[in-house]
Amino acid sequence: MSTRHVGFLGLGLMGSRMAKNLKAKGFEVTVWNRTRARADELAPLGLHVASTPAEVATVADVLCTCVADVPALREVALGAQGLLSTARSGQLFIDFSTVSVPLVRELGAAFGAKGVDVIDAPVTGSKNGAEKGTLVIMAGGSDAAMARADAVFKAVGEKVIHCGPLGAGTQVKLAGNGLIAAMLQAFSEGLLLTSKAGVDPRKFIEVVQASGFRSPYFDFKGKALLERDFSTHFEVDLMHKDLTLLLENAAANRVPTPTAASVREAYALARAAGKGQDDIGAVITTFEALCGHRIGDRGEE
Numbered sequence: 001m002s003t004r005h006v007g008f009l010g011l012g013l014m015g016s017r018m019a020k021n022l023k024a025k026g027f028e029v030t031v032w033n034r035t036r037a038r039a040d041e042l043a044p045l046g047l048h049v050a051s052t053p054a055e056v057a058t059v060a061d062v063l064c065t066c067v068a069d070v071p072a073l074r075e076v077a078l079g080a081q082g083l084l085s086t087a088r089s090g091q092l093f094i095d096f097s098t099v100s101v102p103l104v105r106e107l108g109a110a111f112g113a114k115g116v117d118v119i120d121a122p123v124t125g126s127k128n129g130a131e132k133g134t135l136v137i138m139a140g141g142s143d144a145a146m147a148r149a150d151a152v153f154k155a156v157g158e159k160v161i162h163c164g165p166l167g168a169g170t171q172v173k174l175a176g177n178g179l180i181a182a183m184l185q186a187f188s189e190g191l192l193l194t195s196k197a198g199v200d201p202r203k204f205i206e207v208v209q210a211s212g213f214r215s216p217y218f219d220f221k222g223k224a225l226l227e228r229d230f231s232t233h234f235e236v237d238l239m240h241k242d243l244t245l246l247l248e249n250a251a252a253n254r255v256p257t258p259t260a261a262s263v264r265e266a267y268a269l270a271r272a273a274g275k276g277q278d279d280i281g282a283v284i285t286t287f288e289a290l291c292g293h294r295i296g297d298r299g300e301e
């Protein structure tokens with residue numbers, strides 16, 4: 001079956017940009033979103049809008065999803081008007097969401113029984129990567145399915161890493177998000193500590209970035225934190241969801257992950273303070289409030 005007609009379901013921060021890139025790269029694209037207005041916004045660009053996930057599966061060859069979490073993907077894929085109800089043999093299903101390994105495997109079995117290949121393909125790169133088509137894609141699935149997904153992957157990302165069989169992409173993604181959350185938390189705490197102790201936090205960044213543990217991520221987040229730019233690239237609620245998935249995954253594999261457990265509580269604090277929809281950079285503002293000091297403010301003189 002051809003892969004030229006792509007269905008895209010879930011037009012949030014990531015999905016809307018990925019769907020636009022698929023259209024710009026020459027695919028015929030049919031979109032669906034729970035809140036229809038977000039899908040209608042794409043119609044003037046030539047994307048078709050469907051009323052239900054089932055309708056998408058009747059017209060598209062490749063079915064792509066990028067929705068918030070496990071309940072959302074379950075509804076879109078397996079619900080009464082979900083993709084499975086009208087899926088047919090020869091289609092390819094690529095899920096770009098970050099969900100659980102058991103759900104990905106359940107989808108593999110359910111869609112596989114209808115002759116549909118499934119790939120789990122969570123992404124990293126946040127809003128900017130989705131916008132520019134430079135996402136890093138970590139995928140799980142058969143070699144044959146990966147080959148069929150290649151053109152779609154190239155339209156939305158710049159690097160694809162085949163991590164192993166179905167579920168392997170999600171496994172790597174959960175471990176990777178544990179690392180990002182821990183890096184950002186330790187970095188933010190370092191900024192707050194140096195700043196409150198009366199040392200210019202820019203010196204902390206300068207030293208970190210001159211060292212062997214430098215990261216482009218610290219350039220990006222360091223600038224945002226110093227400028228107090230908390231515009232959302234990746235939501236606190238979504239990272240909290242991913243850390244929760246990581247802890248469930250770690251428990252199932254009997255691997256202790258105390259760092260992920262404690263960082264998740266930092267995210268729980270931010271959510272309790274009403275910052276769930278803010279960017280993950282805003283987690284430290286909860287700690288600033290507790291300490292009575294904002295990063296970059298001058299201490300008492």
Ligand code: NA7
Binds near residue numbers: 010015038073098238
């Ligand atoms: P966003 O911007 O929060 O978008 C989430 C999308 O998921 C959006 O299209 C939502 O539709 C959709 N959603 C949420 N709940 C449901 C349910 N129950 N049913 C159907 N659709 C739903 O997230 P991102 O784009 O940043 O991230 C998407 C995924 O990639 C996520 O797994 C991240 O961890 C990585 P809405 O517009 O609210 O109706």
